[in-house]
Amino acid sequence: MELDVANFYEILSPRCTVLVSTADKQGRPNAAPFSFVTPVSANPPLVLIASAPNRHTLSNIRETGEFVLNIVPESILDKMWLCSKAFPKGVSEIKEAGLTERKSKHVRAPSVEECAGWIECRLESEHKAGDHVLIVGRVLHAGCHDDLMKGEQFDVARAKPVMHIRGKRFVAAERIVTVKD
Amino acid sequence: MELDVANFYEILSPRCTVLVSTADKQGRPNAAPFSFVTPVSANPPLVLIASAPNRHTLSNIRETGEFVLNIVPESILDKMWLCSKAFPKGVSEIKEAGLTERKSKHVRAPSVEECAGWIECRLESEHKAGDHVLIVGRVLHAGCHDDLMKGEQFDVARAKPVMHIRGKRFVAAERIVTVKD
Numbered sequence: 001m002e003l004d005v006a007n008f009y010e011i012l013s014p015r016c017t018v019l020v021s022t023a024d025k026q027g028r029p030n031a032a033p034f035s036f037v038t039p040v041s042a043n044p045p046l047v048l049i050a051s052a053p054n055r056h057t058l059s060n061i062r063e064t065g066e067f068v069l070n071i072v073p074e075s076i077l078d079k080m081w082l083c084s085k086a087f088p089k090g091v092s093e094i095k096e097a098g099l100t101e102r103k104s105k106h107v108r109a110p111s112v113e114e115c116a117g118w119i120e121c122r123l124e125s126e127h128k129a130g131d132h133v134l135i136v137g138r139v140l141h142a143g144c145h146d147d148l149m150k151g152e153q154f155d156v157a158r159a160k161p162v163m164h165i166r167g168k169r170f171v172a173a174e175r176i177v178t179v180k181d
Numbered sequence: 182m183e184l185d186v187a188n189f190y191e192i193l194s195p196r197c198t199v200l201v202s203t204a205d206k207q208g209r210p211n212a213a214p215f216s217f218v219t220p221v222s223a224n225p226p227l228v229l230i231a232s233a234p235n236r237h238t239l240s241n242i243r244e245t246g247e248f249v250l251n252i253v254p255e256s257i258l259d260k261m262w263l264c265s266k267a268f269p270k271g272v273s274e275i276k277e278a279g280l281t282e283r284k285s286k287h288v289r290a291p292s293v294e295e296c297a298g299w300i301e302c303r304l305e306s307e308h309k310a311g312d313h314v315l316i317v318g319r320v321l322h323a324g325c326h327d328d329l330m331k332g333e334q335f336d337v338a339r340a341k342p343v344m345h346i347r348g349k350r351f352v353a354a355e356r357i358v359t360v361k362d
Contacts, residue, residue, distance in 0.1 A: 008323035041311025130222025
């Protein structure tokens with residue numbers, strides 16, 4: 001069946017979902033969920049997020065050139081959702097949602113302690129794309145909670161990262177399948 | 182713990198995985214899996230994939246300006262993987278993997294019948310990003326198998342789309358969680 005083309009991303013799903021944490025130039029933290037996100041390069045390590053033009057996340061990235069992608073486990077899904085609400089600029093969604101600010105290693109923007117992992121980025125370039133702005137970031141540091149790695153593998157079944165379908169519907173990643181080859 | 186920054190995408194996972202089908206200017210089909218993919222705009226509807234510079238997918242998109250994102254259900258994971266092997270240009274990975282070419286609605290590139298859904302695109306712009314090329318496509322048409330939609334909702338639990346972690350490890354999307362609000 002044919003879908004309304006404006007809702008095409010209903011089937012390009014579920015999508016990796018991250019809490020993007022930033023700070024404004026006065027150092028006041030902000031966090032908001034994004035599911036238009038993907039790695040785009042390994043060497044140099046680059047990520048991309050697409051932001052609506054009116055988001056505090058975008059204005060903070062433009063002010064400071066820094067942001068953190070926080071990987072969201074199922075255990076904080078409802079708190080992540082609270083971070084999508086409209087708070088005045090300067091109010092920390094991290095605190096409002098009952099989450100904890102964690103000092104980052106290479107950027108002034110805080111990370112979110114309760115998240116599974118953290119990818120610290122510096123703004124590399126910006127491009128216009130329809131009704132969103134593409135933000136490409138250089139990965140400066142990546143880390144995660146010790147108990148969520150098995151050797152060099154992210155323990156997805158334990159972390160249960162959430163992935164967005166649309167609206168309030170998400171998938172909790174859980175069942176690993178391995179290609180037979 | 183700190184991760185090797187070159188493997189940061191191990192934790193930016195699992196990621197939406199699609200089979201990108203194209204045709205070269207002679208009309209010969211090609212398909213290859215990508216997991217660096219995301220919607221980037223709703224109006225106009227735009228998608229983005231990041232491609233290594235040497236892929237047949239990229240040269241075909243440059244030749245014809247067209248491509249299709251095919252949503253991969255768990256049932257064809259091993260066949261999708263076969264499409265990542267190095268076949269000579271002009272050989273159809275779709276046929277080699279035992280999959281079926283399906284006529285697209287608005288582009289000459291075929292879709293893949295066994296996939297859950299199909300997003301037909303026309304090349305909108307191209308940007309360099311590290312060791313990959315960003316391809317932004319305008320969505321011309323989106324559709325899926327009738328039995329995989331419940332009203333306007335994609336039946337993820339039934340389609341079980343696969344999502345990439347790294348190497349041969351994937352997640353089959355299955356368990357839906359809904360935000361309490």
